[in-house]
Amino acid sequence: MLSLETLLRHRTSGPRYTSYPPVPRWDPGGPNDALRSLVLGVSGPVALYVHVPFCRRQCAYCGCNMVVSRRREAGDRYLDALQVQLDTLGPLQVAWLHLGGGTPTWLDPAQLDRLFAMIKGRIPGAETSVEVDPEGVDTARLDALARGGVDRISVGVQSLDPGVIEAVDRAQSPRSVARVIEGARARGMEQVNVDLMYGLPRQTTETLIHTLDQVLVLRPDRLAVFGYAHVPWMKAHQQRLAELPDTRQRADMALAAHGRLLRAGYVSIGLDHYALPDDALARAQRGGRLDRSFMGYTPHARLPVVGIGPSAISAVSGAFVQQTTHLGRWWRAVHAGIDPVARSFTSTALDRARGEIIRRVLCDLRLDLDEARADGLDVDALCPGAWQRLEALQADGVVQLTPTRLQVTDDGRLLVRNVAMAFDPLVEGSGYSSTV
Ligand SMILES: C[S@@+](CC[C@H](N)C(=O)[O-])C[C@H]1O[C@@H](n2cnc3c(N)ncnc32)[C@H](O)[C@@H]1O
Ligand code: SF4
Known part of the structure; x- marks a missing residue:
């Protein structure tokens, strides 16, 4: 095992390399048809990423592109624009569909049915995964995910420690996490990922390991243990976070979680990710087929990524387009027949x-x-x-x-x-x- 001093010696800041060059090095803006041109260059299967930007509240640590809303009509209006965007892009041969956010399960069951119908009507059989915030997922939503043919749920847990959860303005309980995972499995959604975080306010190595132990009972196929990315210059709401662990405590948490997961039989895949040895990610790594894209590590080697929705990123043959993160601007551009391009880059x-x-x-x-x-x-x-x-x-x-x-x-x-x-x-x- 590496020592704490070694981790501290090499601690620096750097990109997560979900693309090369990393997003901050791309050019601002791009042509009005940048996304359509990119997708025109695709032949064969793609990974389709759908960004659902809504959440019921904002977690204080959140680094994702999201908007707080409780208005159902906002979801309908978003889906209208998504439909226009899909129509503009023409037929796609989708091998893997991933719904991310924000919180895809913010959508109500009828809206989830609509979303799956609009995509899966065209592509039955695509492997389907979805990010799930356990608090907002009732049985009707779980049923909708199962109807939509979801194979894998990715559950945002972060921490199960009451003190941490309170400090980050999140609602969460071990019961709700177990209910969602067991409910998904009972409905045939058998693949389960869990996201955890270290370096959160009031978090200690002991509480992190306790959370891990609670989660390991549920035996997820994959775990991501993300170091909290504190980037208040980009995410101003993070400024309100106090009582953050210091660098030494963070490094101790990273080491302890790594050791605990290896002892529990998980394989360390690399950057933050762990998987059971017979999970597709671990198998792909052993077979030299593992890839990395905006959707993180993936066993789907070399699939072009088409992203739809605000802030979504597309990547085809070394060309990249990111759509605007602003929901209103995104919506207006899509309805005006303009690709809402925030940045782009051709490698x-x-x-x-x-x-x-x-x-x-x-x-x-x-x-x-x-x-x-x-x-x-x-x-x-x-x-x-x-x-x-x-x-x-x-x-x-x-x-x-x-x-x-x-x-x-x-x-x-x-x-x-x-x-x-x-x-x-x-x-x-x-x-x-x-x-x-
Ligand atoms: C796009 S978010 C969506 C998760 C979902 N809305 C939820 O909260 O359960 C995916 C994951 O990113 C991670 N994440 C969010 N903000 C982060 C930050 N500032 N630093 C590191 N990881 C973060 C969390 O682990 C989260 O589960
Ligand atoms: S962590 Fe998830 S639920 Fe919390 S604000 Fe971010 S996207 Fe929304």
């Missing part, structure tokens, strides 16, 4: 090559310079100085290096983001969240 061949190297590090946890060269990637030329930058990580047991091979060690997976950053000559450490 150069150099960006694509560096992106592939970083993908190999984050997904395969290894890099072989000869294999890379055979695939047209000259790592020395593309990422000059990478091996030198890795020396300190090697000295601390995070990576093993030979002149031609890099292997992230089992314990080193906790710092895989640092390893990836060594291959990004353009990374500057500021403006991103903390790596630990």
Whole structure:
């Protein structure tokens, strides 16, 4: 196991590399038809991401793009615009549908039925996953998710400690989490992910481990343990958070959660993610097929991503478009026949090559310079100085290096983001969240 001092020594801030280059390096704006042009370039299956921006309240730590609303009509108006956006994009061959947010289960059962009908009417059979906030999910919503053919639910738990939950303005109970997971499984939605967080106000290593133990009883297939990203310069509401654990406490939580999950039989996939050994993510990693996109780690290698809804990101062959995060502006643009583009970027061949190297590090946890060269990637030329930058990580047991091979060690997976950053000559450490 890495020591606390090692984690602290390498603590820095950096991108999560769900794209390369990372979103902050994209260009503002883009052409009025940027999304349609991007999607025109797609042939074959895609991953479709639908961003449902609504929540009933705002959790104080939240880093997602969301709006607070209790008005059902807002959901209807959003779905009207989503329908227009889908029609504009034309037929899509969707292999994987993911509903994220915000809180997709903010929609009521009839609205969920409408959403699934509008997408799945065209694409029966796509693997379907949905993010679920356990508090708002009643049996009627669970039934609607099952009717919609959902295979995987991703349950936002964060913490089950009453003190933490109170400090972050969230409503949550162990009972509601168990009810949702058991209810989903009873309806045939058998794959379960759980999101937890460390570094939250009033959180301690003991309460984090207690939450983990409560969750492990339910044996989710995957767990994500995210370090709280404190970015008040982007998310002003985070300024109200007080009593945050210090850096040393955060690192201790990350280490303790990692050890607890390994002892419980989970595989560490890399950046924040753990899976049971027979889960598709762990199998894809063993088979060298794991990929990373805006939807995080995915066993669906190389699928173009089409994102619809405010703030949604699309990525096709190294070209990226992010839609505006502002719900009203998004709605007006869609109805005016304009793609609501907030940022866009077309990668150069150099960006694509560096992106592939970083993908190999984050997904395969290894890099072989000869294999890379055979695939047209000259790592020395593309990422000059990478091996030198890795020396300190090697000295601390995070990576093993030979002149031609890099292997992230089992314990080193906790710092895989640092390893990836060594291959990004353009990374500057500021403006991103903390790596630990
Ligand atoms: C897009 S959110 C949607 C989750 C859902 N609305 C819920 O709250 O259950 C997905 C996950 O992002 C994580 N998250 C949100 N804000 C975060 C932050 N500031 N830092 C790190 N992770 C965060 C949480 O673990 C959350 O479950
Ligand atoms: S964490 Fe989930 S429920 Fe809370 S504000 Fe963010 S998106 Fe909404």
